[in-house]
Amino acid sequence: MFAHNKRLQYTVRVSEPNPGLANLMLEQFGGPQGELAAAMRYFTQGLAEDDPGRKDMLLDIATEELSHLEVIGTIIAMLNKGAKGRLAEAIDQEAEAYRALQGAGNDSHVTHILYGGGPALINSAGQLWNAGYIDSIGEPTADLRSNIAAEARAKIVYERLINVTTDPGIKDALAFLMTREVAHQRSFERALYSMTDNFPPGKLPPVPQYANLYINTSQGPGDMRGPWNQGEPWEYVDDREEQLDVDGGGGSATVELDGTSADAVAAMADRLASDPTSEPLTGLDLGVGAPKQRDGEAV
Amino acid sequence: MFAHNKRLQYTVRVSEPNPGLANLMLEQFGGPQGELAAAMRYFTQGLAEDDPGRKDMLLDIATEELSHLEVIGTIIAMLNKGAKGRLAEAIDQEAEAYRALQGAGNDSHVTHILYGGGPALINSAGQLWNAGYIDSIGEPTADLRSNIAAEARAKIVYERLINVTTDPGIKDALAFLMTREVAHQRSFERALYSMTDNFPPGKLPPVPQYANLYINTSQGPGDMRGPWNQGEPWEYVDDREEQLDVDGGGGSATVELDGTSADAVAAMADRLASDPTSEPLTGLDLGVGAPKQRDGEAV
Amino acid sequence: MFAHNKRLQYTVRVSEPNPGLANLMLEQFGGPQGELAAAMRYFTQGLAEDDPGRKDMLLDIATEELSHLEVIGTIIAMLNKGAKGRLAEAIDQEAEAYRALQGAGNDSHVTHILYGGGPALINSAGQLWNAGYIDSIGEPTADLRSNIAAEARAKIVYERLINVTTDPGIKDALAFLMTREVAHQRSFERALYSMTDNFPPGKLPPVPQYANLYINTSQGPGDMRGPWNQGEPWEYVDDREEQLDVDGGGGSATVELDGTSADAVAAMADRLASDPTSEPLTGLDLGVGAPKQRDGEAV
Amino acid sequence: MFAHNKRLQYTVRVSEPNPGLANLMLEQFGGPQGELAAAMRYFTQGLAEDDPGRKDMLLDIATEELSHLEVIGTIIAMLNKGAKGRLAEAIDQEAEAYRALQGAGNDSHVTHILYGGGPALINSAGQLWNAGYIDSIGEPTADLRSNIAAEARAKIVYERLINVTTDPGIKDALAFLMTREVAHQRSFERALYSMTDNFPPGKLPPVPQYANLYINTSQGPGDMRGPWNQGEPWEYVDDREEQLDVDGGGGSATVELDGTSADAVAAMADRLASDPTSEPLTGLDLGVGAPKQRDGEAV
Amino acid sequence: MFAHNKRLQYTVRVSEPNPGLANLMLEQFGGPQGELAAAMRYFTQGLAEDDPGRKDMLLDIATEELSHLEVIGTIIAMLNKGAKGRLAEAIDQEAEAYRALQGAGNDSHVTHILYGGGPALINSAGQLWNAGYIDSIGEPTADLRSNIAAEARAKIVYERLINVTTDPGIKDALAFLMTREVAHQRSFERALYSMTDNFPPGKLPPVPQYANLYINTSQGPGDMRGPWNQGEPWEYVDDREEQLDVDGGGGSATVELDGTSADAVAAMADRLASDPTSEPLTGLDLGVGAPKQRDGEAV
Amino acid sequence: MFAHNKRLQYTVRVSEPNPGLANLMLEQFGGPQGELAAAMRYFTQGLAEDDPGRKDMLLDIATEELSHLEVIGTIIAMLNKGAKGRLAEAIDQEAEAYRALQGAGNDSHVTHILYGGGPALINSAGQLWNAGYIDSIGEPTADLRSNIAAEARAKIVYERLINVTTDPGIKDALAFLMTREVAHQRSFERALYSMTDNFPPGKLPPVPQYANLYINTSQGPGDMRGPWNQGEPWEYVDDREEQLDVDGGGGSATVELDGTSADAVAAMADRLASDPTSEPLTGLDLGVGAPKQRDGEAV
Secondary structure, three states, X not given: OEEEEOOOOOOEEEOOOOHHHHHHHHHHOOOOOOHHHHHHHHHHHHHHOOOHHHHHHHHHHHHHHHHHHHHHHHHHHHHHHHHHHHHHOOOOOHHHHHHHHXXXXXXXXXXXHOOOOOOOOEOOOOOEOEHHHOOOOOOHHHHHHHHHHHXXXXXXXXXXXXXXXXOHHHHHHHHHHHHHHHHHHHHHHHHHHOEOOOOOOOOOOOOHHHHOEEEOOEEOOOOOOOOOOOOOOOEEEOOHHHXXXXXXXXXXXXXXXXXXXXXXXXXXXXXXXXXXXXXXXXHHHHHOOOOOEOEOEOO | OEEEEOOOOOOEEEOOOOHHHHHHHHHHOOOOOOHHHHHHHHHHXXXXXXXXXXXXXXXXXXXXHHHHHHHHHHHHHHHHHHHHHHHHOOOOOHHHHHHHHHHOOOOHHHHHHOOOOOOOOEOOOOOEOEHHHOOOOOOHHHHHHHHHHHHHHHHHHHHHHHHOOOOHHHHHHHHHHHHXXXXXXXXXHHHHHOEOOOOOOOOOOXXXXXXXXXXXXXXXXXXXXXXXOOOOOOEEEOOHHHHOOOOOOOOOEEEOOOHHHHHHHHHHHHXXXXXXXXXXXXXXXXXXXXXXXXXXXXX | OEXXXXXXXXXXXXXXXXXXXXHHHHHXXXXXXXXXXXXXXXXXHHHHOOOHHHHHHHHHHHHHHHHHHHHHHHHHHXXXXXXXXXXXXXXXXXXXXXXXXXXXOOOHHHHHHOOOOOOOOEOOOOOEOEHHHOOOOOOHHHHHHHHHHHHHHHHHHHHHHHHOOOOHHXXXXXXXXXXXXHHXXXXXXXXXXXXXXXXXXXXXXXXXXXXXEEEOOEEOOOOOOOOOOOOOOOEEEOOHHHHOOOOOOOOOEEEOOOHHHHHHHXXXXXXXXXXXXXOEOOHHHHHOOOOOEOEOEOO | OEEEEOOOOOOEEEOOXXXXXXXXXXXXXXXXXXXXXXXXXXXXXXXXXXXXXXXXXXXXXXXXXXXXXXXXXHHHHHHHHHHHHHHHOOOOOHHHHXXXXXXXXXXXXXXXXXXXXXXXXXXXXXXXXXXXXXXXXXXXXXXXHHHHHHHHXXXXXXXXHHHOOOOHHHHHHHHHHHHHHHHHHHHHHHHHHOEOOOOOOOOOOOOHHHHOEEEOOEEOOOOOOOOOOOOOOOEEEOOHHHHOOOOOOOOOEEEOOOHHHHHHHHHHHHHOOEOOOOOEOOHHHHHOOOOOEOEOEOO | OEEEEOOOOOOEEEOOOOXXXXXXXXHHOOOXXXXXXXXXXXXXXXXXXXXXXXXXXXXXXXXXXXXXXXXXXXXXXXXXXXXXXXXXXXXXXXXXXXXXXXXXXXXXXXXXXXXXXXXXXXXXXXOEOEHHHOOOOOOHHHHHHHHHHHHHHHHHHHHHHXXXXXXXXXXXXXXXXXXXXXXXXXXXXXHHHOEOOOOOOOOOOOOXXXXXXXXXXXXXXXXXXXXXXXXXXXXXXXXXXXXXXXXXXXXXEEEOOXXXXXXXXXXXXXXXXXXXXXXXXXXXXXHOOOOOEOEOEOO | OEEEEOOOOOOXXXXXXXXXXXXXXXXXXXXXXXXXXXXXXXXXXXXXXXXXXXXHHHHHHHHHHHHHHHHHHHHHHHHHHHHHHHHHOOOOOHHHHHHHHHHOOOXXXXXXXXXXXXXXXXXXXXXXXXXXXXXXXXXXXXXXXXXXXXXXXXXXXXXXXXXXXXXXXXXXXXXXXXXXXXXXXHHHHHHHHOEOOOOOOXXXXXXXXXXXXXXXXXXXXXXXXXXXXXXXXXXXXXXXXXXXXXXXXXXXXXXXXXXXXXXXXXXXXXXXXEOOOOOEOOXXXXXXXXXXXOEOEOO
16 A cells, blocks of 8 residues: 655755756656656556566556656756746736747647646657556566666656756756666666576577577668677578578468458459559549539540 | 458458357457557558658558458358348347347457447457557568567467367368468568667667666576586676665666755655655545544544 | 556456457456546646646555556456457358358457457547547646546446456455545545645636626426525526627627738628529429530520 | 537637647637537437436537537638638748738647648647547446536636737637536536535445545645644644554455466566566666676676 | 438448348448548548648548448347347347347447447447548648548458448448448548648658658568669668668767756666666565575664 | 568658758658558568458568668658767757757657657657558458548658759658558559449448438538439439438437346446436535535535
8 A cells, every 4th residue: 555745755846947858847747758657667567466576666667656656746846836827827928828828949838738737647759658668578588677677768868858947946956866776776787686597588599590690671772790790600691582481482482271261362363353464544543634514424 | 562362362261150269250350469550550650651661561461461461350240140131131030139249259349239230449358459459660670570570469369269160161261371381470570670789779878787688586496507508608686785886876766956946846855755654544444444534623 | 758567456267258248348448437547637737737746645645556457457468368269260161250250249250350469559449549538637626527537437337348258266356456446536536625725726716797697598398496406506597598708799790801811701792692582493403303404505 | 319500609800820829729629618518528428328318418518619619710710811811822921921920929839830830639738639638437436527527628728818818809708618517517516516426426335434534745834734634624733653454454455366476476576576686787887987898708 | 500301322222120130230330441430531621621622521521421321230239130029129028139139240239238239429339430541641742642541441341341241231321331432542542632732741751861762670580672673763771780770870879968857867776776786585486496584673 | 471671662862951851751751641551551461461452562561660660760861960969979069959959840849859850650740650540440441442542642642742852852752652641542543443343342232221421410501412312323302301310210329228237227327317406506506606515425
């Protein structure tokens, strides 16, 4: 069960309202690499986890991410506070209010007209948060790798936000949040490697004859070799013909149909056959130049 | 530029139509861990990449994933072929056709009524593919970790599909596709570690005083210690009070407002003030039991 | 800041696995009327709220809804536990595993193939949760009404789930969750009516001449009168002509264009003019019967 | 059945084109609180309604909302008319056309490049309208509350749009539309309270021992009491321990598994066990500083 | 402005409830080829149209499609009526109610648990309707072609629904709706060809040297010639080398950067350079077999 | 199987970075009329196609569209290259970086903060690409018409992009891409008309008595006649009464319920009956003016 304390995990000091900056901050509130996605990623994994160590860790970090959602959301609320009050109370003349919305930059208009200045679960372009941002699949050897990657991405987006912010109080809070992603990445790395045999993920072994092929499908200027495709254990497949039909079965597709189904498929093919020898007049020909007259009979 | 050869990378042999199984296969065609997501993930990264080695590798693997999309899509087309023809040509009696749709299992009805039996870019529940499944952010130290995780997830989903398939030809093709995900994971690992200093991702360093805290936010039965929160470099923060306001600034949120904005916020607060001492009659009170009469004046 | 205790707010006792029932429960986990939507609805409102009473209440209830998300998610995890293990460890023969997935009912296959049996933020049809489910707009006289309605809806969905559940432990937990929605509705009602003048919402007054019209736009068999359109203050507008152009300005649409724009619009109109006197031959005419021959010149 | 008259319900007079303002107006055309959502909300409820009074009212208001969709869409078409013609006919130099798109403000560029200046079913940030905006659940004691809230929200969004508009003809039309939302709210309120016993919604009674608890989950600076949590009938639960496990069952989660399933779960746990006593080297350790060499054998 | 008559455009006679069939019918209510998409497609085009003939036609057909939405929605309401009442009033035992939901087939459970048996704006798989289904772009030479295609698709989906329906009253209504799509297709064809020079759409002419190339990008077994790639005016490009870099500029990509930007790009490249000569140990190597010990120093 | 050559189909020469223009180009990368939608539309159709001629053509054009996705994506990467490097390496002061983001125009901020300057599968407003943009239904007489329309739309969007671009290298590449859409439209037209009897699409014939009605549902100022509703074969239905209930069955809706279901429906109706004779006090009445006091008893 959750409990909440109204004190934040990190103090938020905003030096002045800035709806344009508020809008950029939405990236980490309702964006794909943001804190709701992080919290829900770990929380849903934690609910399904049976290993006591991982379960505890997932719930610890999920709970902290909810507290980060609160910090970043509070920054947004502070940055929007002035504009929110002015619009709601119609303090400004209409023209001034319109210019303020347009001049605030990027998409902050939607935050004010639709959401009334509150933090909304959208990214900085107004895209609604959706659960497709969460990629948990319920297998820890995969999910921990997903979590490591998610923390790396979130670290970078915070870094970019820091690079466009001048307000020192916000920079401090963002640096804190960025740092915590690094710490979480470390926890997930440790958890992954405290499982024996985490590679390949899952139970089924790869098929040996295909496991070490590197298939050079993109050729031409810029072809490169490096540890990702040379040295042990790689077998480098460069020949276009060898890249095809690697099982040697012909590279075609077949299905066995029963009689009725085969007849149905044949009837469909017959009904919809294209005639490669025709030279049809088409709608396009009719569309060039002056209209042609209809006369009851087709042409 | 792309070129295409009508021979498949792996031969598809389906022993009989099975629309229910076709529907499950959609998971790897238009699902979040499927081949379109993989191909587009690497292709978009490759277009933006400046490092020649990674660019080449990303385009190689993207192109191969498109060929896998073709293999899994072809399996789906073969599994649906009979039912597609029967419905299109209305071979069956209506009642029989209805029962066939219902009996095929899970959501295959939508594939037939809406998509006509063709492979559609939906997952096995009919959820439309969307680009939120792709988490590329344009920083290789993060994106390569995302790719490693994506390959791990795709490996697992193929493993699950293999576990519910009896058709030997399909099992073979799925095992091939599963194996290639393992090979790709290896390439991405090698590419990540051929960059010096890939951790922490990005340029900005973490804030030292927050980088090694493990904050035990979830407490109670099941609290655990392990390498993810004990030993070097962890500082374990267990005390509820110390978890709050880690910067010591008070844990509150503030913003400096100019006079007009401050007045607007005050006016808004005043207009919308809740009276904590009131004992209001509410709509809910009116909704219990018999209707109360309106009489022009409010009560 | 949030804290978590691994004890649940309500004990979950599931008498046996049932993936089909688990799937129905997703409605209140990742569905539009479910607990994530509730928690995020109140949490985002709370972050933006300036009135101390409402802010506290919103954070109290948001935090409780997160705990309900945990309860319903835990029910789902328990109901799926057996099937999850069997599929992951490939305990069953493939055919048996396939039949188990199909026989579990409704869409539970996607939970297992894609999400590995864990609770996912989807509804019972696999639709990804999205933030469009949250309708907060940052004005308490509207948002509290939205919250009242949301609690009413959630109460009903729990009622329906109770009506299809036989497991007594799950019924108990659902009844608890249902009851809490009723309590929350009461809190929101009280908060709404502890604001003076909460109707009409917002600041701008309605235009008097249009405020009391009831426009009978749907006529014919079934026309009814009742307190929603008769008695004080209603003016019932039945005449089709009077329903149109209520301002008496003609009911047309006009815009003043400068010369260059007017010319551009005229040029566009000219280029795209349809000729009402033509009797054109169309692509459709060509599509009926045998193909017509193209001969260089159009017909 | 529907009929249409080309005269509008309210005359639209736009004094000059303004693509930036057009874009803001999209909020009430294709946005979540807009007229399509309103029309479809009431129309779908009306189709399923059996009570003759409510059915008639729902169809009346749905039909009027379609007419409002027409009014707001017509305003958008008028505001965009000049820019639409200029872009389509390439009247301006490219650089001028580019600057015009950028200078129009907010997201109006997408309206012009993608939608050609026509009103599209998107909100002011370009987010596609989706049916998740509609929250009907087919129980009138809930749906009428949802409708009341929806009208309150739409009233506020119109108010905000009026506050940023200077064109008197548009302000008039928006004021009309805003006023009608107030009238509709009244109809829905009357319809709700003309049902006896509309609270609690639905049939199942709440569980008495949990119905009057107010659980103070958010504590710390800012804790408040008011009619939403004090006085009759509230029982205020402040103690953290009492908030947990309110049924006294222990607050844990259990499920009964049969032998095979229990074995499968145990096997899975064993395969994926994390070793809390390990001190694993991780990928992260490898990523710090210079690359480490691989030599066939792992380290 | 719209008006409504409670009599339907076509009488709906349903011989018995069938929630499974109701669910299939959702395809034409809230599915991508359904009536809402049709109505909104033509309505939004009509609002923006300046040509009086097309505007009138678009509004005529849009209004009729709304009436079709009403017919198909009414069919769904009738098919669900029994199940809706039974679930709402909890007439059945829980186990019986559960079996009824599961036995009704496909995804009808979501209609009942979430939407209470009413017609919802989802397709038969529960996918929420979204405005991405509408492809209007505000240029009649394109939009009319889109409308022709949309009518063709809707005709086919109705045909498939007829093929799985045995209820004669529903078959009649579906045949009516299917027929109207054919009539609408004819209107749109006529409107397209009553514009002079509708091909190529728009104003800008194609570049002559690329306009008649057919590029045989897919080669191998199954290569075919037909009127779509042979005869006048086609130039068939078969040679792989000629398919590339058709402008002869080299097929590379370049951009001119100023000095500061070029330096930034170089710095980024340097920071993120992959070392093709390295033989790095990777996380994957660590994941194979027994855990490796960390000892403060990296390996 | 696919192969890739690193040379582009068309050389990309960008004269200087321009993130605002890059953002507009996203329309044809990840927008609804863009190249991914085109490639996937034809590729999925091709996989399901049995006619050898159409299959080959669909795969040829799908493959070319992938190469176009590469060209447009490469343009975007070049236009963003400078800004990407500057933000990643934090070359600019924060204030300068912030102004650069805001000044770049439209929504390019999201490309940089979230996607790091790489081409993302979003449109120019940041809307995530989704598979609802693809309207294939697996019947060639419909799908070919959809493809014709899709090419027409794409041609127009390229035309608009050309109209706002001054960079000659980009204009050239866009003109090439635009031209290819025209060529593809021709191929699809030819393929459609090389099928005998492609109208009406599908197999079921229309119902003769409804096939030639033109129903004048939108009346009033602007009613027009033209070939789309006059002449052969149209029967113009102008009378409002005749438009209703065209089958003469009464225009009502009925369903036969068994006894238990009928009882359930009646019970539900009874429970939820609205009382048209009541004059209820409502929540709204309570909301006007000062709060009313609750006193245990309802009013």
